[in-house]
Amino acid sequence: QQQVKQSPQSLIVQKGGISIINCAYENTAFDYFPWYQQFPGKGPALLIAIRPDVSEKKEGRFTISFNKSAKQFSLHIMDSQPGDSATYFCAASFPGYSTLTFGKGTMLLVSP
Amino acid sequence: GAGVSQSPSNKVTEKGKDVELRCDPISGHTALYWYRQSLGQGLEFLIYFQGNSAPDKSGLPSDRFSAERTGGSVSTLTIQRTQQEDSAVYLCASSPTGWETQYFGPGTRLLVL
Numbered sequence: 001q002q003q004v005k006q007s008p009q010s011l012i013v014q015k016g017g018i019s020i021i022n023c024a025y026e027n028t029a030f031d032y033f034p035w036y037q038q039f040p041g042k043g044p045a046l047l048i049a050i051r052p053d054v055s056e057k058k059e060g061r062f063t064i065s066f067n068k069s070a071k072q073f074s075l076h077i078m079d080s081q082p083g084d085s086a087t088y089f090c091a092a093s094f095p096g097y098s099t100l101t102f103g104k105g106t107m108l109l110v111s112p
Numbered sequence: 113g114a115g116v117s118q119s120p121s122n123k124v125t126e127k128g129k130d131v132e133l134r135c136d137p138i139s140g141h142t143a144l145y146w147y148r149q150s151l152g153q154g155l156e157f158l159i160y161f162q163g164n165s166a167p168d169k170s171g172l173p174s175d176r177f178s179a180e181r182t183g184g185s186v187s188t189l190t191i192q193r194t195q196q197e198d199s200a201v202y203l204c205a206s207s208p209t210g211w212e213t214q215y216f217g218p219g220t221r222l223l224v225l
Contacts, residue, residue, distance in 0.1 A: 006154075034213075043116070043203050043216025044155070089155060099145070099168065100214065104154035 004092050006103025013110050019077035021106045023090035030092040035075050038087045080110045116217035118204050124223045133189045133220045137206030146189050149201040194224045
C-alpha cells in the first residue's frame with residue numbers, strides 16, 4: 001500500500017514536444033506529491049510538488065496534474081528541451097511523516 | 113551556500129570488508145536521510161534522523177547496516193561484511209524541517225568486488 005508506481009520506465013521525446021510521466025498510488029493517506037529531477041552523477045533535486053487540494057500546478061514548462069479519485073498524478077514537460085534529459089522520480093508522503101516513497105524513475109531523453 | 117556533501121564519491125571494496133560512508137548535511141538542517149539507489153530500482157529509503165529523536169531505522173535491509181549522526185550534524189553510514197548486492201549509489205539528503213523538500217548530496221558509488 002505504500003508503493004508508488006511510475007511509468008514509463010524510459011521515454012524519448014523530440015525537442016519541442018510534450019513529455020508525460022505518470023504515477024499511481026494506492027494509499028489515500030498520502031497528501032504530498034513531489035517530483036524530483038536527477039542528472040547523471042548528481043543527486044535528485046526537487047522540481048515541483050503538489051498537494052491533493054488542487055488538481056493542477058504549473059511552474060514554467062513543468063505542470064503536475066493530480067486526479068484524486070483515480071489516485072494518479074502526472075508530470076507534463078511542455079516544449080521539451082535537450083537540457084531536460086534526466087531521470088525523473090515521483091514520490092509521495094503521509095502527513096506528519098517525513099519519509100518519501102519514491103517511484104522507480106523515468107529516464108527521459110529529449111532528442112535535438 | 114554549501115549543499116549536502118558526501119565522501120568518498122567512489123568506493124571500491126572487497127566482499128567481506130567494512131565500509132563507512134560520510135554525509136555532511138546543510139548547516140541548520142534538522143532532518144537527515146540515507147537512501148540507496150540501485151540501477152532500475154529507484155530510491156530505497158534506509159534511515160532517517162530528526163533532531164534528537166530516535167532514528168527511524170525501518171528501511172535498513174539487514175543488521176549489517178547501521179548509521180549514526182553525531183552532534184545533530186555529520187552522519188556516517190556503516191556497512192559491515194559487505195556483499196556484492198550492496199553495490200549501489202548511497203545518497204544522503206537533509207531537510208530544514210524534516211518535511212517536504214529534501215536536498216540531496218551527489219552520492220557515494222559503492223562497488224563490492
